[in-house]
Amino acid sequence: MENNNRKRRYWQANLRLVAGCLLVWFTVSFGFGILLVEWLNQVQFFGFELGFWFAQQGSIVCFIGLIFFYAWRMNHLDREHGVEED
Amino acid sequence: MELKTLTYLVVGASFVLYIGIAIWSRASTTGDFYVAGKGVHPLANGMATAADWMSAASFISMAGLIAFLGYDGSVYLMGWTGGYVLLALLLAPYLRKFGKFTVPEFIAERYDSRAARIVAVVCLIVISFTYVAGQMRGVGIVFSRFLEVPIGLGLVIGMGIVFVYAVLGGMKGITYTQIAQYCVLIFAYTVPAVFIALQITGMPIPQIAFGSTVQGDSVYLLQKLDQIVTALGFPAYTSGTKGTLDVFCITAALMIGTAGLPHVIVRFFTVPKVRDARYSAGWALFFIGLLYLTAPAVGSMARLNLTETIQTGTVGAESANLLYEDRPSWFRTWEATGLLEFNDLNDDGRVQYYNDQNPEFAPRAEMYGWNGNELRVDPDIMVLANPEIASLPGWVIALVAAGGIAAALSTAAGLLLVISAAVSHDLLKGVLMPHISERKELLAGRISAAFAIVIAGFLGYYPPAFVAQVVAFAFGLAAASLFPPILLGIFSKRINKEGAIAGMVTGLVFTYAYIEYFKGLFLRWAGSPWAEDVAENWLFGVSPEGIGTIGALLNFAVAISVSHLTAAPPAKVQELVEHIRYPR
DSSP states (O other), rough: OHHHHHHHHHHHHHHHHHHHHHHHIIIIIIIIIIITTHHHHSSSEEEEEEHIIIIIIIIHHHHHHHHHHHHHHHHHHHHHHOOOOO | OOOHHHHHHHHHHHHHHHHHHHTTTTTOSSSHHHGGOOOOOHHHHHHHHHHOOOOOIIIHHHHHHHHHHGGGGGHHHHHHHHHHHHHHIIHHHHHHOOOOSOHHHHHHHHHTTTHHHHHHHHHHHHHHHHHHHHHHHHHHHHHHHHOOOOOOOHHHHHHHHHHIIIIHHHHHHHHHHHHHHHHHHHHHHHHHHHHHHHHHHHOOOHHTTTTOOTSSSSBBBBHHHHHHHHHHHHOOTOOOOSSSSHHHHHHHHHHHHHHHHHHHGGGGSSSSSSSHHHHHHHHHHHHHHHHTHHHHHHHHHHHHHHHHHHSSTTTOOGGGGOGGGGGOHHHHHHHTTTEEEETTTTTTBBBBOOOOOTTHHHHHHHTTTOOSEEEEEEETTHHHHHHHTTTTTTHHHHHHHHHHHHHHHHHHHHHHHHHIIIIIIIIIIIIOOOOOOHHHHHHHHHHHHHHHHHHHHHHHOOOOHHHHHHHHHHHHHHHHHHHHHHHHHHHHHHHHHHHHHHHHHHHHHHHHHHHHHHOOOOGGOOOSOOSOOOOOGGGOOOOGGGHHHHHHHHHHHHHHHHHHHSSSOOHHHHHHHHHHOOOO
């Protein structure tokens, strides 16, 4: 029973983490790069209009950071809930 | 040394390297053949995944497409990278925990159904063959341009190389050759980009040069590009012309499709642990990002270079257009291939390159005595011609040829392997002959890989439609057929086989029919598309490139509704779902 509860808590924590990461994923690409692009383009970011930068470079940089962040957090969660591989 | 000899040497050396690696890493068990014995370091797997993923389309075509599309080209940049986030967060760690060999095998066990396995095999084979046809075509083009051999012979050579290391080495051989191929292709992509960035902006790092000011001027590269192209009647480089919903759907279809491509998914079966699968996806995207962050820079600089070569001064001044007599040597080289065409419409001996489809610009063009756009440039040549445009030494040009071939071969090999695994492991061992011995299964895998190579070569010689369209089709299908049942299979215990099969069939049929309707894909032999491929005819304004998103949504909707109308899956399936959710 204790084991089942622990597993359920682990899965819930995982789902929360995934949801948070996917929210960032959606915001930087579909949000900043597509839906809000015109609005963000009013801002100059170094040599770029900001919306254009997110669409062509910024989103990719965020994706890379996001995956490493997720991997690091998940490996931490595995240990915290005692479900890590040996 | 003559350029051709040099190219033969560099490309030949890369082939020797690949074959050497293949012999060193022969596969001896089915585990080696399908998943490289599950012993690949996550960083190495990330590099191999990057080569597996970056195809001839990424290496040769993408920067050129972006050069002419400007902001609209962002769909490829975001679409072909964002899928890795979905893979890393939603699929890879769980499929690694499942710990078997193929994607249809997961579908079969999760849905406890042989029928579902067969449907998944059909989806996988259709997706992979359409994709591999594009790669073989890319190999043929590079061979014919740089080595001046006929496309057919180029294909046979390419097939021979893939044959050696895919058939001999299986996944193990492919993994280590892909690592070598990644190094070749990223070096070949970066070197010309660095030189061109230096020439244009004085900043050697192309990713940063993209946002820098141009040499000897205080204006930013992108601002200058916007000025130059709008002065010729083109839409501004940094703003889009496609509908927002369409851009949204194309990006989503490419992302979901990436996450649903079997040859990418299966790479995450090769690492030792669940936590390795997570990091490995990050490394894969890091290595992909090195090229994908360079590509938009290359695209913008190539566009600037091309336009300034043709339009040498103020628009409208007579002497400001390039004299055809004085055209540079790369212009002549590519004219010979037919990928660059000049047609002197107003007989003034000068090249006019402008947007003759823009009604607002038409009166000005008439005033200048221009009689229509005289230059047609195939976007595919932008990357290949780049070193020549920037007058780089011969070895750089040879390197680009080797890089293009590496990109195409690495992807082709990955695709051929999943096809052969689907035949020998899923059809033969899974359905037809469950008691086949491991040695015989390995042999069957090798024979089906060999057959797949021959069919791929044939498809490369007689492509069903334009390569880019074929590849877009593969993504749409992967998004609409395979991604939903895998995702639902992990995150829901309620989805059953009836739902999964109904969903896959709906997604596949809907997406195929929509693309066929506008592109006339495999029925090319039967005639032209059924309807004109223009925005007025599209469903909700979504183009065939983006329809995979709608197909995936339909798949989800059908799978969930049908599952809730039928009985819940048996207890052993529920246990399997529990099992894959926890690393231990």
